[in-house]
Amino acid sequence: MHESSVVGQWVSAPGAEDIVTGKARYCPDIQLPGMLTGKLLYSPHVRARIKNLDVSKAKDIPGVYAVITHADIPGENSYLYAYPDQPLLAVDEVRFQGDAVAAVAAVDEKTADAALEAIAVDYEVLSGIFDPLEAMKPGADQVVAGQSNVMMQMTYTSGDVEAALASADVIVENTYRTQWAEHAFLETEGGVARVDDEGVVTVWSSCQAPHRDRMQIARSLGLAESMVRVITPYIGGAFGGKDEAHVQIHAALLAYAARRPVRLIRGRRESMLTHVKRHPMIVHCTTAASKDGRLLAVRARVIADAGPYSNATHEVLNKFGEFIGGPYKVPNLEVEKIAVRTNNPITGAFRGFGAPQAAFVYESQMDDLARKLGMDPLEIRLLNGVETGTQLFTGVVVREGRAMKASLRKAAEMIAWEKRDQCERSPAGHLRRGWGMATILKGAGLGRGLADHAGVLLEMHRDGSLVINSAAADMGQGIITLMAQLAAERLGLDLSCVRIDRADTAKAPDAGASCASRQAMVSGNAVLIAADEIRDTLLSLAARKIKVSKDRLDLRNGRLLVDGEIHDLTVQNLAERASVWGYPLHAQSRYHLEYPDDAPEVAYRFSSEFFQFCTQIAQVLVDCETGQVKVEKLVAVHDAGKIINPGGVYGQIEGGVAQGIGYALSEELVVVEGHTLNASLENYVIPMALDFPELDIHVLEMPELAGGPLGAKGVAEGPIIPTAPAIRNAILDAIGKPLYQLPMNAERVLAALNP
Amino acid sequence: MNSPQYIAVESLGEALKIKQEQGAHARVIAGATDLILRMRDRVFSPKLLVDLRQVSLDTISCHAGEMRLGAYVTLSQILADDEITVLFPALVEACRQFAGPPIRNLATLGGNIVNASPAADLVPPLMAYDANIVLASSAGERVLALAEFFTGPGQTVMQADEILTQIRLPLMPPDSASWFIKLGQRRSMAISIINLSIRLTLGAKGAVSDARIVLGAAAPTPLRAVAAEALLIGKELSDQQVDQAAVEASRETSPITDVRASRNYRERMTQVLVRRALLASWDDLGRSGRNE
Amino acid sequence: MSEMDIHLTVNGNPHKVQAEPAKTLLCVLREDVGLTGTKDGCSSGDCGACVVLLDGRVVNSCMVLAPQADGARITTVEGLAVNGQLHPLQRAFAETWAFQCGFCTQGMLISCYALLLSNENPSREEILIAIAGNFCRCTAYQNVVKAVQQAAAEIRERGNREGIPHA
Numbered sequence A: 001m002h003e004s005s006v007v008g009q010w011v012s013a014p015g016a017e018d019i020v021t022g023k024a025r026y027c028p029d030i031q032l033p034g035m036l037t038g039k040l041l042y043s044p045h046v047r048a049r050i051k052n053l054d055v056s057k058a059k060d061i062p063g064v065y066a067v068i069t070h071a072d073i074p075g076e077n078s079y080l081y082a083y084p085d086q087p088l089l090a091v092d093e094v095r096f097q098g099d100a101v102a103a104v105a106a107v108d109e110k111t112a113d114a115a116l117e118a119i120a121v122d123y124e125v126l127s128g129i130f131d132p133l134e135a136m137k138p139g140a141d142q143v144v145a146g147q148s149n150v151m152m153q154m155t156y157t158s159g160d161v162e163a164a165l166a167s168a169d170v171i172v173e174n175t176y177r178t179q180w181a182e183h184a185f186l187e188t189e190g191g192v193a194r195v196d197d198e199g200v201v202t203v204w205s206s207c208q209a210p211h212r213d214r215m216q217i218a219r220s221l222g223l224a225e226s227m228v229r230v231i232t233p234y235i236g237g238a239f240g241g242k243d244e245a246h247v248q249i250h251a252a253l254l255a256y257a258a259r260r261p262v263r264l265i266r267g268r269r270e271s272m273l274t275h276v277k278r279h280p281m282i283v284h285c286t287t288a289a290s291k292d293g294r295l296l297a298v299r300a301r302v303i304a305d306a307g308p309y310s311n312a313t314h315e316v317l318n319k320f321g322e323f324i325g326g327p328y329k330v331p332n333l334e335v336e337k338i339a340v341r342t343n344n345p346i347t348g349a350f351r352g353f354g355a356p357q358a359a360f361v362y363e364s365q366m367d368d369l370a371r372k373l374g375m376d377p378l379e380i381r382l383l384n385g386v387e388t389g390t391q392l393f394t395g396v397v398v399r400e401g402r403a404m405k406a407s408l409r410k411a412a413e414m415i416a417w418e419k420r421d422q423c424e425r426s427p428a429g430h431l432r433r434g435w436g437m438a439t440i441l442k443g444a445g446l447g448r449g450l451a452d453h454a455g456v457l458l459e460m461h462r463d464g465s466l467v468i469n470s471a472a473a474d475m476g477q478g479i480i481t482l483m484a485q486l487a488a489e490r491l492g493l494d495l496s497c498v499r500i501d502r503a504d505t506a507k508a509p510d511a512g513a514s515c516a517s518r519q520a521m522v523s524g525n526a527v528l529i530a531a532d533e534i535r536d537t538l539l540s541l542a543a544r545k546i547k548v549s550k551d552r553l554d555l556r557n558g559r560l561l562v563d564g565e566i567h568d569l570t571v572q573n574l575a576e577r578a579s580v581w582g583y584p585l586h587a588q589s590r591y592h593l594e595y596p597d598d599a600p601e602v603a604y605r606f607s608s609e610f611f612q613f614c615t616q617i618a619q620v621l622v623d624c625e626t627g628q629v630k631v632e633k634l635v636a637v638h639d640a641g642k643i644i645n646p647g648g649v650y651g652q653i654e655g656g657v658a659q660g661i662g663y664a665l666s667e668e669l670v671v672v673e674g675h676t677l678n679a680s681l682e683n684y685v686i687p688m689a690l691d692f693p694e695l696d697i698h699v700l701e702m703p704e705l706a707g708g709p710l711g712a713k714g715v716a717e718g719p720i721i722p723t724a725p726a727i728r729n730a731i732l733d734a735i736g737k738p739l740y741q742l743p744m745n746a747e748r749v750l751a752a753l754n755p
Numbered sequence B: 001m002n003s004p005q006y007i008a009v010e011s012l013g014e015a016l017k018i019k020q021e022q023g024a025h026a027r028v029i030a031g032a033t034d035l036i037l038r039m040r041d042r043v044f045s046p047k048l049l050v051d052l053r054q055v056s057l058d059t060i061s062c063h064a065g066e067m068r069l070g071a072y073v074t075l076s077q078i079l080a081d082d083e084i085t086v087l088f089p090a091l092v093e094a095c096r097q098f099a100g101p102p103i104r105n106l107a108t109l110g111g112n113i114v115n116a117s118p119a120a121d122l123v124p125p126l127m128a129y130d131a132n133i134v135l136a137s138s139a140g141e142r143v144l145a146l147a148e149f150f151t152g153p154g155q156t157v158m159q160a161d162e163i164l165t166q167i168r169l170p171l172m173p174p175d176s177a178s179w180f181i182k183l184g185q186r187r188s189m190a191i192s193i194i195n196l197s198i199r200l201t202l203g204a205k206g207a208v209s210d211a212r213i214v215l216g217a218a219a220p221t222p223l224r225a226v227a228a229e230a231l232l233i234g235k236e237l238s239d240q241q242v243d244q245a246a247v248e249a250s251r252e253t254s255p256i257t258d259v260r261a262s263r264n265y266r267e268r269m270t271q272v273l274v275r276r277a278l279l280a281s282w283d284d285l286g287r288s289g290r291n292e
Numbered sequence C: 001m002s003e004m005d006i007h008l009t010v011n012g013n014p015h016k017v018q019a020e021p022a023k024t025l026l027c028v029l030r031e032d033v034g035l036t037g038t039k040d041g042c043s044s045g046d047c048g049a050c051v052v053l054l055d056g057r058v059v060n061s062c063m064v065l066a067p068q069a070d071g072a073r074i075t076t077v078e079g080l081a082v083n084g085q086l087h088p089l090q091r092a093f094a095e096t097w098a099f100q101c102g103f104c105t106q107g108m109l110i111s112c113y114a115l116l117l118s119n120e121n122p123s124r125e126e127i128l129i130a131i132a133g134n135f136c137r138c139t140a141y142q143n144v145v146k147a148v149q150q151a152a153a154e155i156r157e158r159g160n161r162e163g164i165p166h167a
Ligand SMILES: Cc1cc2nc3c(=O)[nH]c(=O)nc-3n(C[C@H](O)[C@H](O)[C@H](O)COP(=O)(O)OP(=O)(O)OC[C@H]3O[C@@H](n4cnc5c(N)ncnc54)[C@H](O)[C@@H]3O)c2cc1C
Pocket: B027, B028, B029, B030, B031, B032, B033, B034, B035, B036, B071, B072, B097, B098, B099, B100, B103, B106, B107, B108, B109, B110, B111, B112, B113, B114, B115, B119, B120, B121, B122, B162, B163, B164, B165, B189, B190, B191, B192, C044, C045, C046
């Protein structure tokens, strides 16, 4: 193939001009005639019985068009990620601070607020259950009556851990704790809904999974899915936090009840109190090695606080277990995964899906092990790292694993790892500098046995312009750009000739959720298949017209090429011809992430087949008197398989690192007895521009042809995963004291220094 | 939130008259960066907002040994003023570390004082410079030491009919140095875990003739650590003096535990940071001594 | 409660709106003037998504009440392009991927635009200070620095070439 003119190039995103001019419409910007403001009433208690709920006064307020409670939901009163156990509107009990009891729609915000105030709820406050360790004890008070507080408990074993521990030369054993973390997407959750004269419900939803939204909305309205249409306008970030449904279903219920359009947008505080958080986990981990540094066994037990409802808890813990071995050859491994119900905030999907917590554990263990053995952190990682062909403890064989060691070596080179001791270790009496690394693997794709496919529809017009209809939600991660690039590349078009609309279930087939770093692979491949179908038609026509065989032809920059030479015929000429002769220039395709036929049966459920590898090394400066940690420098080396859209890849890495730094040092929802005390961007402390280190990014291209388009892999999740352990290990290097709890805020660092 | 009425008065007298008639029902609105949030949380629900932006309360001038700043002077104005930069460096540093540029363009000096947050960043430096404030009412003016203004979180001695019009900063005596330190959770957009400002003045024989140590977020109101100051006054500076004063300052605090930090951490940090600020000022004084 | 007449000049165009005094400038711009480019990320001054120029100064429009802005000149993101021509900053933001989701972008653009009005060649540190009140969750800040420097260079060059004052 010729050198690419679109793929791998820095191109502006389709829609970028709308964004920089302020024209791009997000949910809160949508304005429909007669539109009402929707609002939800939440319980002030984290656990209470609803003795009486009276909405009659609210209904009487002029300007209030709908007030609904659980009794008014025509269909199912529950969310449905995997288990339908969270009600949309509480029935007889509230179980956490984000349980809503009623929804209203009114002419404006003020009237809606008045309606909320006029709703009378009589609660009998119950004592809540907040400590997962207490909650999991037999006989504990049940968060959901009749159901065990232990939401899941599963153990996976590979090899003989007991025997390996008995024969090991060194063992490190520690308990780690992680926090509730907040996505803080800048656009809060929102939905706008309208019911038209035919009864079709259209919902504009700030979401990651439009088709799953459609299913849930139809299910709760008691309608056929064909009567519901979900459109994603521009979306202001998601990071997993909009994978699970939020208020779009309520907006639809309200619009249905009011028979007027309704817009429901969460305020910042409301958002922080109600949507799923990253699971806090308590992980006990034992890692054993021989005296030459080879890993012999890992045993881990994780207890995760799930809050009262399932959400993505099972899936997150599944991924935690899958990645707890890290990118290492671990001959014996046992992982026990326990999730516990409490009256704390609900927890679910967040960039990395359990892998950031796992990486904090295994990469901390690696450094503790290296210290015990007197080995260099780089050396022990290179010694144990997986390679192409390594069988992981899950049973999966790594098909393309060069990037594991390549990323370690490259990162070490970029930061001059070997020469770090020539740097000033203590620039002042109270300051200590240190360096730490972490390297990870993360699957891309949902995993074996799960429906991991995407469809897409392409149509070329007689003037050669192309429309892509895809229902893959773009929350900013750049999937739209990637699809446009791939189609342009295959059809020899300039990017400006490709139009791609935002996801719309009425126009495009199901593409599944934008999560698990999967869309680049599934939707990317689907676009290639469809584009190739159109390409084939164009080339066949050309071949017939100029009487040369098809394999000598190509399309580029809007022109036909014959043996690489520009021909008079343009793509537009060919498209016109096709139209005149009646050849279809539209194609629909569907790509299913296939697990290759030769893949062995694998014991670990839903295990991934394709992996992103990355290494980060942090240089930190610790103020030993205040405990403050400054990340001075960070290098990040990521494996993208092949770079299709560099702007998106670099942006994802930088943004992931920024989130990782926050996760490592300052981000923590302070939850006391089920109530979040810092539900604001003022007090939930996310690093800002001046806190950002000097960041050096390198992207490796080691194409994995069995996976994504042209060998590309998803990079969305990888970047956030190694940052916290890299910083933890750098702090260890600086002050000689290990930390076992996130975030490593100033007080915790000081406590480590002065136990 | 029930909307209050709003009036942009054309003279101070008009505002004072309104305050006399309506008392606490009428509230002064300056940059509104505190007020909007308080009204939304219903901490106050004024009936009338009185805006004095047309009354020239945003002027900065120097009068016989004293800098006069109008209550409506914004942080950005202070940062842009060359004289203040030279004369009151700790105040300027506090402004530099305050929120971010868009808030600094709105927030006013007077609002930061009257809001009476224990963590207000500008108050420690102002108190370290012995600021006086001018409270006006229809009965006249009174001038008050800023140190006597605060009675608790959000509480002051300002009467319902009074308006803060001016902040007066006496110039520091020669051979003085001042310093500001803010400990926050990030480098911008942070509310202080602890902030503090100190001023040291050396006497003729090189001993400390006067000292101010003012701590924020360390007690229900901004706090002068007078016992620690006393340990320094009359003595020549030494490492030991500095350490003792730092320990003493931390003993004088009575901080709370909140989402930003624990009581214990605040106490410890007071000691660490007072020491740092004293050493830095001492350094400044030493250097200027040598240069002369 | 009673509404007030508020006169604003937004991106050069005069507007007269009626608003309750407690309504923020952000809401007035979005709801009454109909310019939704300015975003609401927190309504509490913390995120910078709502930043606009008010009489030439950057401010959080969620922290300004409508009557406080009476008589003011406001510039929003919609006012940066002139006669359909993107401002060099806008182009640079798009070209360097200084954003992903774009929800922070209008506020970032305004903060950077204000910086370039007073500084024709800002350093990395100066840019970071200028955007210290603008939160970006997707992309962080490195590409913003790149974009601002690229735009600054273009403006300087154009200024020199065309003999026009910078920015
Ligand atoms: C995002 C954000 C970040 C912040 N960061 C910081 C920070 O880093 N450090 C810090 O200290 N504070 C910070 N604050 C708090 C606030 O910005 C400051 O306290 C500011 O100085 C208040 O000034 P203002 O002009 O906005 O006051 P306003 O909100 O207008 O007024 C505050 C109070 O004072 C009263 N008042 C104002 N002026 C007068 C007067 N002349 N006479 C009588 N009463 C008066 C008002 O009625 C009101 O009760 C922050 C606030 C926000 C929203």
